[in-house]
Amino acid sequence: MTLLRDDAHLYCTFIAHVRQSDGAEQPLYDHLTGTAAIAKALAAKIGLPLSGELIGLVHDLGKYSTAFQEYLKKSVAYDKYQHLDEDEEAGLLLDSKPKRGSVDHSTAGAIYLNEQFKKLSSSYIQAHSQQKIRRYEGQLLADMLFICVASHHSGLINIVGQNTQPYLSERKNKPEEKTHYTQALEHAQQEQLFAQLGGSFKKDTLKEFQSIVKKIMTDSRATDKQKDFYLGFLTRLLFSCLIDADRSNSIAFEHPNQAHLLDCKRADWQIAIDKVETLYQGFADKAEQSPPNPINEQRNHIAQTCLHAAQSDQGIFTLTVPTGGGKTLASLRFAVQHAKRHNLERIVYIIPFTSIIEQNATEVRKILEEEGSDGIFDGQWVLEQHSNLEPEVQTWQSKLIMDNWNAPIVFTTMVQFLESCFGGGTKGVRRLHQLSRAVLIFDEIQTLPMNCYYLFCSALNFLTTHASATAVLCTATQPVLDNLPIAHNGSLNPATEIIGERAQLHNLFDTLQRVDIHDHTEKPQDLDGLTNYASDNFAKFSSTLVIVNTKVWASQLYQKLSETVPEDELYHLSTSQCARHRKDLLDQIRHRLKQGLPTLVISTQLIEAGVDVSFRSVVRFLAGLDSIAQAAGRCNRHGEMRDDQGASVKGQVFIICPESENLNKLPTIAQGKAIMSNILSQWAHNTYGDVHLLHPDIMQQFFHHYYQTEHGIKEMAYPIKDSRGKSTGTETLYNWLSSNSTNPLTNNNNTQRHQAEQFPQLWQSFMDAGRTFKAIDAPTKAIIVPYLEKGRHLISALCNTSVNDSHFYQLVRDAQQYSINVFAHTFDALFTVGALHTVRDTGIFILSEAFYDAQMGLNLEGTSELDLLAF
Incomplete structure (x- = not known):
């Protein structure tokens, strides 16, 4: 193919990428063989090195087509000459820049692998009781390889979609005029792309694959549904190897001065x-x-x-x-x-x-x-x-x-x-x-x-x-x-x-019992009552941590206490503050606690998991037993408390309950709170015997109760919900990624599906599941905040440093400590009032100074004052 060079001369080769910085060209052969070598090494970790090598070798096979090479030529020319005047541009006959992805270069390689392994598996059948299993292992490998290659720009495609479309079979039958398969294969063979594949390579690939599948199918601890899930997860792991290999080879070419960051160095x-x-x-x-x-x-x-x-x-x-x-x-x-x-x-x-x-x-x-x-x-x-x-x-x-x-x-x-x-x-x-x-x-x-x-x-x-x-x-x-x-x-x-x-576990918990727990939930209290409760506790113990369930309560309680508690003794912690801000506050808090100075902290539950602080008293809003145990871990943490005679004494933990709190978006806390109310009632009547509330046996009972609730049973398999957060029925994401048993195209009869004729096989709706999945119910977006001089300096440096500069990578990593995660509605509100700005075309957002408060963190009103708007 021909591409435009700076000297306007023509030359004959196939190109994978053209470097933006200097116009250097990466030969397609080099990209494919380089990616194959990386993918082979990565896939060896999961026992599929030959499969990894194959998908790396053919993933961009479609780039050998005339259509793609012309697309690349036009894209490069447009980027280079888009700033010329109309006469100059007309002379080059340049149209608008080709749309990204307008030429399919993924399907050709996928079709090649499918064709190769369909032929191989059909000839590999032998006349015995396992012949159909063997046949489907060959087709299963062909499908896995096809999916990995066809998906390497889009994310894993569906085998079948939830709109009941047989997506995989349709993709396999994509017409020649869109895949350019025949032409691409001919050009690849001219460059001897497959020269290193020996006569037994494909059979060896199938053999190593069969070994993995056999281990999965004979896993006695797995249910049939789990085995379906395992086959899908194996596909995802192999796909991961291809994505990392492809990206690594491409980045090393585009940014050669950063290539060393991609080297895999083994630790001693x-x-x-x-x-x-x-x-x-x-x-x-x-x-x-x-x-x-x-x-x-x-x-x-x-x-x-x-x-x-x-x-x-x-x-x-x-x-x-x-x-x-x-x-x-x-x-x-x-x-x-x-x-x-x-x-x-x-x-x-x-x-x-x-x-x-x-x-x-x-x-x-x-x-x-x-x-x-x-x-x-x-x-x-x-x-x-x-x-x-x-x-x-x-x-x-x-x-x-x-x-x-x-x-x-x-x-x-x-x-x-x-x-x-x-x-x-x-x-x-x-x-x-x-x-x-x-x-x-x-x-x-x-x-x-x-x-x-x-x-x-x-x-x-x-x-x-x-x-x-x-x-x-x-x-x-x-x-x-x-x-x-x-x-x-x-x-x-x-x-x-x-x-x-x-x-031994019981003995460990008994020995490390460092607190007494008091149930004061019998009388729920309003803001004034809880303010007085916290004040009285602080006056008695001089170091008190109050942990609430919501940021609204943290903000309200902090502001109310600030009317009577000296500013240097009172602290607020929540995810409205960036990590660096919270770290600085925690450093101050630890210093005061070490010096024995009065310290009152109002915090959301972020302080419960692993934060190394130790108070004489902890007050915890009612929640699940796991939350209460974690809160207790912030009290007398190192067993350091002593009385006037130097004898060891226990810290004091108090469970209280607000009159009202909005837990609609926190169903896990709400359910734990309800179960804990019953456990506290039984504990008060000595139902559990003379044991500590945090005893492992009571904890186990708490989780058993939790799992058996209607909420728990419905939630565990990731129920599919609509835009309002309501369940759409019995369908779950776990099903989409395993047997997909409710999809009409996969046959509702699981018993028949799992007979030798049809099992093992892939059934997953990978893309639908990927679009639906969120690790947290309300996904958040990260924004960089101007916390202190360091935060402002990072923002300035990010805005002024070229994204091609090697320093930019480190700036982004440093800025993570100066970022907060906000929910979509908060992000939209900030964007609407002009509080957010983007760093060029990177998708990284920064927050204006007026919207970040030195004490409370994010300030939606843009006043940087104490009265933070509750959200």
């Missing part, structure tokens, strides 16, 4: 082990020189147990430790030892809230990273992903700043984890393959959204059984995920409790 886990063990040896030496401390003794026991458990086989583990038990460091000890034991590639910490990522990541970074040491990512072991501060428009710039979790230790959020597993498009799924051959540490697992229970359990079962991952579910309030109510959906595979048998 022994270096990490040595540093962690040095830390624990220091703890031991210090303990020998200090009086006995039951809290520290138990923390040491937990850490030692984690050390021994790390030598176990891979699988699912639970680490059930009371708050303040040192599980962050103990889980790190387990993870680095286990990673070395099984030669794993990375450790991923999945944390519920962005507010505690920096705290935990900083703790790990201090242990592992030293200036000028080790040479792993220039000494950087830890990657933090704080928020959704990623552009929505897929440009070269957005691809550059999009992390793919390429680091030995990654800290990310549960939202990002779930989006990678189930979200639509190609942005999140690119990271998914990084969850294979990894240790996955889920911190505060009880915060997992209930509508994702079955999705999460099935994904984790697959990753730990079929993708060489190990999972650790950490919490003081362990949900009962291995015994969910709908049997055919399947629960979490049995997990090994690291702490040991139930008696």
Whole structure:
């Protein structure tokens, strides 16, 4: 094909990309073979290296067509000459810029793979009872490869759509004039694209695939519905390998000075082990020189147990430790030892809230990273992903700043984890393959959204059984995920409790019991009553934390208390403040608590999960038992409280109830609150015997009650809802991603579907599910706020730095600490009044200074005053 060069000479080759900065051209052959090499290495982690190599090799096969090369020529010419005057442009005969995606270059490669494996599988049939299984394994592989290649710009396509269209079969039969398959294949063969594929390559590819499918189909712990889900998840993992390989090769060409960021460097886990063990040896030496401390003794026991458990086989583990038990460091000890034991590639910490990522990541970074040491990512072991501060428009710039979790230790959020597993498009799924051959540490697992229970359990079962991952579910309030109510959906595979048998667990909780809990919910109170209650508690204990369920209550209570409590003693915490703002406030709070200065904090529940603060008293609005236990973990956290004679005393936790609060958008809290009212009533009548309210047995009963509620049963499989948030019936996202049993095109009779003639097979509505899935019920958008001089400087630098500058990548990462996530209606309100501005075409938004308050954070009124509008 011919493309326009600067010197207007013609030349003959096929081009994949033309670099924007200098007009350099990437040969299509180089892009395809380079992508294939990366995809092969990535797919080897899930046992499908040859499949990975094939989809990488043909994913852009359609670019060999004349139509695509002409499209590329016109696009490049338009970009280069669009600023010429009319006469000059007319001389070049330039029309408007071709529409992105107007030439299909994805389907040709998909058709090629489908044709190859249909022929191979039909000749591979042998006359015995398993012949139809073999045939469908060949067709199953052909379908998986087809979907991966056909979807690499759109996100995974549907096998069948919820509009009852047989989408996959229609895509396979797309006409030649739109796919240009024949011509593209001829040109590819002229360039000898398939020269490296030997005679047995396709049979070897099918053979390695059959090994994986056999393991899935003979998994005795999985239900038929889960096996359907597993086949779909395997497809998504293979797709992830292609997306990352394609993006990485393209970015390395477009931004050669950034290519080193894409290099996959393996960690030397022994270096990490040595540093962690040095830390624990220091703890031991210090303990020998200090009086006995039951809290520290138990923390040491937990850490030692984690050390021994790390030598176990891979699988699912639970680490059930009371708050303040040192599980962050103990889980790190387990993870680095286990990673070395099984030669794993990375450790991923999945944390519920962005507010505690920096705290935990900083703790790990201090242990592992030293200036000028080790040479792993220039000494950087830890990657933090704080928020959704990623552009929505897929440009070269957005691809550059999009992390793919390429680091030995990654800290990310549960939202990002779930989006990678189930979200639509190609942005999140690119990271998914990084969850294979990894240790996955889920911190505060009880915060997992209930509508994702079955999705999460099935994904984790697959990753730990079929993708060489190990999972650790950490919490003081362990949900009962291995015994969910709908049997055919399947629960979490049995997990090994690291702490040991139930008696050992009970002993641990009894030893680490550091608080007394008081039920004061018998008389709900209004704002004045609750203000007086908090004031009286503060006067008595001098350090008090009040945790409420909504930002409205946090704002109202803070403002009311500010009328009588000195400004330097009163603090407000909520997600209306950026992470850096909350960190600064928490630093001030910790300093005051350490100095014994009066401190009263009003906070939403963001402070409950993992935030290292310790008050003498905690007041908690009524919620579920898991929330109350987490709140209690912020009281006398280290067992440091003493009376005048130096004897240990307990912290005091009080449960109260407001007269009214709007929990319509917080059904999980509302349901937990209702169940907790009944538990408190039984506890008051000594129904549970002489045990602490936070005893593991009561906690287990709380979750069992919760799961059996109408709300719980309906929610767990992710019910499909309309625009008003109302359920559309019995259909669920879990069904769309597994058997799709209610879709007329997939045959309602599951028994017949799962006979050898039709099983295994793909049935998923991938694209419909991806468009529907949101990790949180009300999706949010990230905006950068002008918090203090640093925030204003970052905003200025982002606006003034070229997006092609290597510094831009670091600026975006730094700005994540200065961003907040707002709901769509809040975003629209801010945009309407001109409070938001975008950074060029990146999709990144910044907030005007008048709309951010130094005390409360986001101020919708644009006055930067204390009276924050409730929302």
